[in-house]
Amino acid sequence: MTDFSDLRAVFINTTLKSTAQGESHTERLMRNSMAIMETNGVKLDLLRAADHHIAYGVQPDMREHGAERDDWPEIFWPKIRDADILVIGTPLWLGEESSLCRVIIERLYAHSGQRNDRGQYIFYGKVGGCVVTGNEDGVKHASMTCLYAMQHVGYTIPPQADCGWIGEVGPGKSYGDDGAGYDNDFTKRNTSFMTWNLMHLARMLKEAGGIPNHGNDVEAWNNGARFDHPEIGKS
Numbered sequence: 001m002t003d004f005s006d007l008r009a010v011f012i013n014t015t016l017k018s019t020a021q022g023e024s025h026t027e028r029l030m031r032n033s034m035a036i037m038e039t040n041g042v043k044l045d046l047l048r049a050a051d052h053h054i055a056y057g058v059q060p061d062m063r064e065h066g067a068e069r070d071d072w073p074e075i076f077w078p079k080i081r082d083a084d085i086l087v088i089g090t091p092l093w094l095g096e097e098s099s100l101c102r103v104i105i106e107r108l109y110a111h112s113g114q115r116n117d118r119g120q121y122i123f124y125g126k127v128g129g130c131v132v133t134g135n136e137d138g139v140k141h142a143s144m145t146c147l148y149a150m151q152h153v154g155y156t157i158p159p160q161a162d163c164g165w166i167g168e169v170g171p172g173k174s175y176g177d178d179g180a181g182y183d184n185d186f187t188k189r190n191t192s193f194m195t196w197n198l199m200h201l202a203r204m205l206k207e208a209g210g211i212p213n214h215g216n217d218v219e220a221w222n223n224g225a226r227f228d229h230p231e232i233g234k235s
Contacts, residue, residue, distance in 0.1 A: 004199050005041035007206070009034075009085035012076075014101035016091070018050040026133045028176040029165055029191065030089040033131065036195040037085075045079045049100040052076070056103050058110045072107050080108070084202040085127050086155065088146050092134030092166075097142040105149045112153045118210065119217040123154030125210030127201045128161065129194050133175045135167035156205065158197035163190035 011034060015024040027048070034044055055062035055070035060077065062070040080086060090101040114122040128150035132139045143162035151157050165181040167173055173180040181187060205211065215227040 002203075003041070004037070004203060007041075007085065007199065007202050008043045008045075008083045009037055009087065009198070009202075010045045010047065010079045010083040011087045011089060012104055013046065013048045014088065014090045014098045014104055015048065015050060016093075016098055016100060019048055021050075023176075024048070024091075025174040025176055026089045026091050026131065029133050029163070029181075029187070030087065030131045032188075032191050033087065033163070033195040036192065037199065040199065042085070042199065045083070047076060047079065049104060054100075054103055054107065056106065058106050060110050060114075076104075076107070077111070081122075083126065084206060085129070085198050086150070087129045087131060087198070088150075089131040089133075090142055090146065092132060092136055092138040092142060095136060095138035095141060097132070097145055101142075101146065105146070108149070108153050115218060116210075118213040119219040120211070120213050121154040121216075121218065123150075124156075124213075124216070125205050126155050127198050127205065128155035128157055129198050130162045131191075131194075132162065132164035133166075134164075135172050135174055136169060137166065139164035139166055156201060156211070158201040160190060160193045160197055163187060163194045 011030050013024055013027045013030060015026050017024055038044055052071040052075055053069045054072050055067035059065050061073045090097040111122050116122055116124060130143050130146040132142045147157050147161055165175045165187045167180060175181040
């Protein structure tokens with residue numbers, strides 16, 4: 001249960017800055033989690049949303065719905081589809097997750113109607129977490145948004161599935177500026193616990209072959225199975 005070498009994880013950084021615009025404070029914190037996973041053999045991908053043209057919308061390929069360009073189907077979706085672990089990183093702006101974070105959440109939702117080979121929603125058997133940075137309040141609020149959205153589309157969320165760092169309220173240093181936040185024990189602890197919980201739960205689900213499909217098989221429901229629902233009100 002401590003061999004994680006067959007696991008894949010994808011980290012999506014939803015900073016509003018492209019790589020050409022400079023280093024990302026959110027990525028600095030995400031890389032701590034990535035380092036733990038890498039040390040334990042997890043195969044990693046890091047994607048910065050701002051480096052790509054991700055069309056907005058709730059369809060798997062927005063080019064089929066009027067978008068001139070959409071990097072989601074060829075760049076993002078294959079990596080997310082094949083990953084056992086998804087971690088979304090976001091900065092805070094006005095107390096909320098970034099607009100690119102919302103786009104990623106909406107594009108995940110675009111696949112919510114798809115099924116795996118067991119008749120379940122496509123993200124069943126995968127685990128999710130989130131990383132949040134900023135120098136205003138909102139870490140827990142943004143975490144609630146991200147983690148709720150992920151579980152809603154089928155991800156399994158382990159305990160302590162988020163980590164974050166908040167600087168002094170108002171203009172000031174962001175995570176990593178002159179070492180800001182690096183010595184924060186609370187952030188280090190939550191980052192470590194989150195990472196190990198993601199790996200442990202992904203390991204458990206993979207060993208078990210995913211979540212059993214009795215009671216959540218969409219096709220079976222569509223074909224009349226009701227999985228012990230009492231059918232109150234049915235004449």
